Each structure stands twice: as C-alpha cells, then as structure tokens.
Amino acid sequence: MTPVQLAAMLMTFVIGVVLGGMIVFMSRGFMASRQIRAAQKRAVRIVAEARNQSKEVVNEAKVEIDKVRASSENEARERRMELQRMENRLAQKEGHLDHKIEEAETRERQMTAKEKEVEAVKSQLSELKAQEIKELEAIARLSTDDAKQLLLAQMESELKQEESRRLREWEIKIRDEAEERARGILAHVIQRNASEVVAETTSSTVPLPTDEMKGRLIGREGRNIRALEQATGVDLIVDDTPEAVTISSFDPVRREIAKQALNKLILDGRIHPSRIEELVAKAREEVEATIFSTGEQAAYQVGVHGLHHELIKLLGRLKYRTSYGQNVLAHSLEVASLSGMIAAELGGNVNVAKKAGLLHDIGKAVDREVEGTHAAIGADLVKQWDKSKDVVKGVAEHHLDTIDVSFWGFIVSAADAISSARPGARRESLENYLKRLKSLEEIADSFTGVDKSYAIQAGREIRILVKPEQIDDLSSLRLARDIVKKIEDNLEYPGQIKVTVIRETRATDYAK
Numbered sequence: 001m002t003p004v005q006l007a008a009m010l011m012t013f014v015i016g017v018v019l020g021g022m023i024v025f026m027s028r029g030f031m032a033s034r035q036i037r038a039a040q041k042r043a044v045r046i047v048a049e050a051r052n053q054s055k056e057v058v059n060e061a062k063v064e065i066d067k068v069r070a071s072s073e074n075e076a077r078e079r080r081m082e083l084q085r086m087e088n089r090l091a092q093k094e095g096h097l098d099h100k101i102e103e104a105e106t107r108e109r110q111m112t113a114k115e116k117e118v119e120a121v122k123s124q125l126s127e128l129k130a131q132e133i134k135e136l137e138a139i140a141r142l143s144t145d146d147a148k149q150l151l152l153a154q155m156e157s158e159l160k161q162e163e164s165r166r167l168r169e170w171e172i173k174i175r176d177e178a179e180e181r182a183r184g185i186l187a188h189v190i191q192r193n194a195s196e197v198v199a200e201t202t203s204s205t206v207p208l209p210t211d212e213m214k215g216r217l218i219g220r221e222g223r224n225i226r227a228l229e230q231a232t233g234v235d236l237i238v239d240d241t242p243e244a245v246t247i248s249s250f251d252p253v254r255r256e257i258a259k260q261a262l263n264k265l266i267l268d269g270r271i272h273p274s275r276i277e278e279l280v281a282k283a284r285e286e287v288e289a290t291i292f293s294t295g296e297q298a299a300y301q302v303g304v305h306g307l308h309h310e311l312i313k314l315l316g317r318l319k320y321r322t323s324y325g326q327n328v329l330a331h332s333l334e335v336a337s338l339s340g341m342i343a344a345e346l347g348g349n350v351n352v353a354k355k356a357g358l359l360h361d362i363g364k365a366v367d368r369e370v371e372g373t374h375a376a377i378g379a380d381l382v383k384q385w386d387k388s389k390d391v392v393k394g395v396a397e398h399h400l401d402t403i404d405v406s407f408w409g410f411i412v413s414a415a416d417a418i419s420s421a422r423p424g425a426r427r428e429s430l431e432n433y434l435k436r437l438k439s440l441e442e443i444a445d446s447f448t449g450v451d452k453s454y455a456i457q458a459g460r461e462i463r464i465l466v467k468p469e470q471i472d473d474l475s476s477l478r479l480a481r482d483i484v485k486k487i488e489d490n491l492e493y494p495g496q497i498k499v500t501v502i503r504e505t506r507a508t509d510y511a512k
Contacts, residue, residue, distance in 0.1 A: 484499050
C-alpha cells in the first residue's frame, strides 16, 4: 500500500470518527431537549395544581378564621355581661353594707345611752343600799361586820347540815350497792358450798366396862394413875360417874393420846407403869401418824398442793382443836372452799385464796404454847415454810386487825365470817351469850338521847329507840356510827352485829 493510500485511509477513519462523534452528540442533545420539555410540562402542571390547592387552603383558612372570630366575639360578649352582673351585685351589697353600718352606728349610740342610764341606776342603787344598810343597822342594832359574822355562822350551820345530808345519801347509796354486790357473791358462794350444820365436839370422857376398872387404873397407892398422868401430861379424873373416867387437859392432842392409851390399857388388861409407858408411846406414834394423814387429806380435799410437811402436821393438829364448839379443821376446810369461790367470783387467784383460807387458823395449833394472837402466830408459821406473800397476808389480816388490809385479807375474812356465823356452826355457853347481850344493851344505853335498846337475833342485831326531841335524823346517823365503833372496841363476837337506830315522832291530841 502506498503512502497516499495509507493517508487516504487515515483521513477516512478520522472523518468517520468525527462524524460518529457528532452524530452521538447530536442524538444526546436531542434526548436532553426532549427531557427538558417534558420536565417543563410537569413543572407547569405541578405549579397549576399547587395554585389550585393553595386557593383551597386559603379559602378553608378564611372560613376557620371567621368561625374563631365569631366564637371570640360571643365569649367576649358573655364575659362583658357577667362582669356587668357582678358589678350590679357588688353595688347592691355595697348598698346593704352601708345600710347595716348605719344601723350599727345607730345601735351603738343607743347602747351608749342605755349604759349611761344603767350607770345612773347603779349609782342610785348603791346609794339606796347604803341607806338601807344604815337603816337595818339602826333597827337590828348590829354593825355590818356583826351581821356578816352572824350570816356566816348560819351558812356554816346550814352547810354542815347539807354536808351531813349529802354524806348520808352517798353512804346509803354506796352501802346499798356494796351490800347488793356482796349479797350476790355470798349467796352464789353459799349455795355452792354444802356444810354440816351440827358442830363437831371433842369428848374427854372414856367409858369403862365396870366400876372395878377404876381401882385398877388408880393402882396401888395411885402409882398407875400417876404414871399415866406423867406420861401423857393430862389429869385423869376418877369420880362418882358410873363406868366412866374424865380426861382433862388444855392440849387436845395430849388428851387424844391419853384417850387412846387408856382405851388400849382397858382392852389389854395389863395395867402397870411400864405397860402404861409402852402403850402411851404407841398411842403417841399413832396420833402423830393420824395428824399427818389428816393434814394431807385436808389439803387434798380442797385442792391445795405443795404444802410443807410441817404445815401439814400443824394442819392435822387442828382436828383436835375446837373454837366455840366448832372443829377448827372442819372450819378451815370450809373457809378454804368459800375463799376459793369468792376469789373466783372476783376474778382473783383461786389457789392462793384456798391456801390462805385453809391456813388462816393454823396458829391455833400452837397458840397455847406461843404468845400472841393466832393470826400473827399463823402468819409467822406460814412465812417460814411458804414463799407466797399473798397467803401470808391472808392469814395475818383475816380478822381485819392490821393497819392495811389487802385483797386476800378481805376474802379470807368474809369466808371466815360466813363459816363461823352460819346457824349451828358454833356453840356458846348460856352465860357468855347472856353476858354479850347485856353488854350490847349497856353500850347502847350509855349514849345521850337513847330511850331504849333491844338486842335481838341472838345478838346479831341491836335496835335502839332514841328521843326525837334530842336526836334528829342526821344525829341518828352519827349515833349509829359511834355505837358501832364502841362495840368494835369493847366486845368480842363472831360474825357481825347490825346496829339500827330508830327515831319516831308521835303527835297525840284528844277530842273533847
């Protein structure tokens, strides 16, 4: 290939490339113009749509603005009307206040005038009172101070009478309430407690098979009777009583030992000093065993457990002790039962009450050997062998003779009074009985204003008739208290004594 041909081919290739590029460029420009025109059309359409939508939004906004404006105007109108009404009410109230202020000022002026009038009347009254006092002093011939003293004395007398009357009313009320409550408790307790009516007695007489036994008991030159008396500590009385001898001793236990030993001697038939000593020792052992067994049975019977063996032994000794013909052990069992029931009714400790009631007369087991009252002796004994302070108080205070009386002292005292004062519980000699009745009447007759006095109901009550011209109603109350105090200080008696003062006014006239 020649260079000319090669150059022609290169030229043709260049021209082709240039033409191809131009064609590609022109086609791309055509496509871009088409896209521009389409975009312009879409833009025109979008603008048109936007204009339409903006017109609708503007219209809706105008409508909403009109509504809001109308609502605001209505609300403002209503507020203006409400403010107007409030202004009208305030104006009315202001008018009422002004009217009331005027009325108050008028009343104040009237009150000021009335106060002046009252002050004037007071001054007139003071002058009249002073004048009246002067006239009264002249008429009564008493000064003001003297009249005051007289008036105060009268008032003091009236106050004392009123005080006595009120005191009597309250005392009657309290006593009635206490008696009603006590009667309820005691009636319930007594109904639950079954007791024997006949009091137990201690016999000191030993029957003999024949009168010949008396000589054998005395022995040669009285050696047998002396040996028996020396071994037992009793007095053996051999008198004209047929087929019987009497044992005399202040100690019931010794008397019981002698009685058993004597019965054993009579049955055995061998009566001489050595046999007497042997049988007395055997009888003493049996009696001591019986005493301990009796004490255990008594504690078990009332449900009191854990007693010291010394207390049980002393409790058993009460079987051979009597008081006014009443067996002290039976009395103690009854008091223990009653004390437990009373404590149950009052909400107290039943076990403590029973133990205090059972041991309340424990001092009587040794009161012939130790000085002092049986209540104080018993309290000391219980204090040695029992740790309960309440039980000691109940034993020490059951006769109400201490300065302070505890709850347990009152319970045991009430139970003791019930047991000892019930019918048939105790036996007194006729001489002591008559002496007590006479002493009661003498105490009552010793007071001024007493007309007559009568001891009734076996000395449980005394009725006193007073002179009405010397003793009034209030004085009769004081008289009853004074008589009660004197009876308590001067007499010894079981249970309680009721003092009744009777004042009677009689009017007598005659038709002629």
